Amino acid sequence: MHAYAGFFDMLGSSAYFEQLPDDHEFENASRVQREYADARKDFREVLEFSVEHLPATELPLTAGNSGVKLCALFSDCAYVISHDAVLFAHHVAGLMRNFINRGIPVRGGVGFGNFGFDRTATLSLPGGFLTEALFFGSAIVRAHRAEAYGLKGFRIFVHSSAVAGLTQHIGEDRIFPARKFESEEDGRPTELPGVVVRMRDHTHPQVAHELCWIGHQTVDDCMGEVERIKRAFPPDERSEVHYLQTMESLHHFDKLRMTESQVTG
Numbered sequence: 001m002h003a004y005a006g007f008f009d010m011l012g013s014s015a016y017f018e019q020l021p022d023d024h025e026f027e028n029a030s031r032v033q034r035e036y037a038d039a040r041k042d043f044r045e046v047l048e049f050s051v052e053h054l055p056a057t058e059l060p061l062t063a064g065n066s067g068v069k070l071c072a073l074f075s076d077c078a079y080v081i082s083h084d085a086v087l088f089a090h091h092v093a094g095l096m097r098n099f100i101n102r103g104i105p106v107r108g109g110v111g112f113g114n115f116g117f118d119r120t121a122t123l124s125l126p127g128g129f130l131t132e133a134l135f136f137g138s139a140i141v142r143a144h145r146a147e148a149y150g151l152k153g154f155r156i157f158v159h160s161s162a163v164a165g166l167t168q169h170i171g172e173d174r175i176f177p178a179r180k181f182e183s184e185e186d187g188r189p190t191e192l193p194g195v196v197v198r199m200r201d202h203t204h205p206q207v208a209h210e211l212c213w214i215g216h217q218t219v220d221d222c223m224g225e226v227e228r229i230k231r232a233f234p235p236d237e238r239s240e241v242h243y244l245q246t247m248e249s250l251h252h253f254d255k256l257r258m259t260e261s262q263v264t265g
Helices: 013-018 031-052 085-101 138-148 160-170 219-232 240-255 260-264
Strands: 002-010 069-074 077-082 106-114 116-125 128-136 156-158 195-198 209-212
Touching: 002 031, 002 085, 002 138, 002 160, 031 069, 031 077, 031 085, 077 085, 077 138, 085 106, 085 156, 085 160, 085 209, 085 219, 106 138, 106 160, 138 156, 138 160, 156 160, 160 195, 160 209, 219 240
Parallel strands: 106 156
Antiparallel strands: 002 077, 002 106, 069 077, 116 128, 156 209, 195 209
């Protein structure tokens, strides 16, 4: 069965762990460790909120449902799976918006391909615990590959396998105009899907697109959130490029924005 897969990774974790001594005791939390723990907690809460507020058309995870979704969290990364292109684009873009709004530095990848699901379980055995998250397929491989190619920024990179299906259903290079919506009854703003955007400069043949996640937010607001993350997690020379590439990507989104007449016409 085919599916769209999204992979999200919280940036900076590897550098954080490697700067700690090998005998570091995580029970004795320092200020820096508390900041990382808070970011990881926020990462989990964003994912939990997204699952709690799935669209009504998104069906439970059972074989044969066209709206299958799986959200699996591992330490500081997560997979999101759906068979529906539009629902997937809504969900993935909304996740990225919420990550950035919560001050969490994240990079994502999207892939399309086959997908299989067995089960998730935690088993208590005489020698310890065995935790299973048995899902697999080329969609998973390609989503992880798109995120891990080495491209920079708080962005969602789209593997070539997913471009045709996503553009067919949600369009390409047509960014929603910036405007404010009245809140819904539960106080949440109207959700908007991500839009596939061709990157101006790409160096890998399998990743030439990214998913615009800003919805109707103004680019200035998004840049303000990125600056807030930068203040919370001051970059070294190696990680400064993530902020620069994020800002360039946001400027590119702004140049592609539709006018109201384009939307209504």
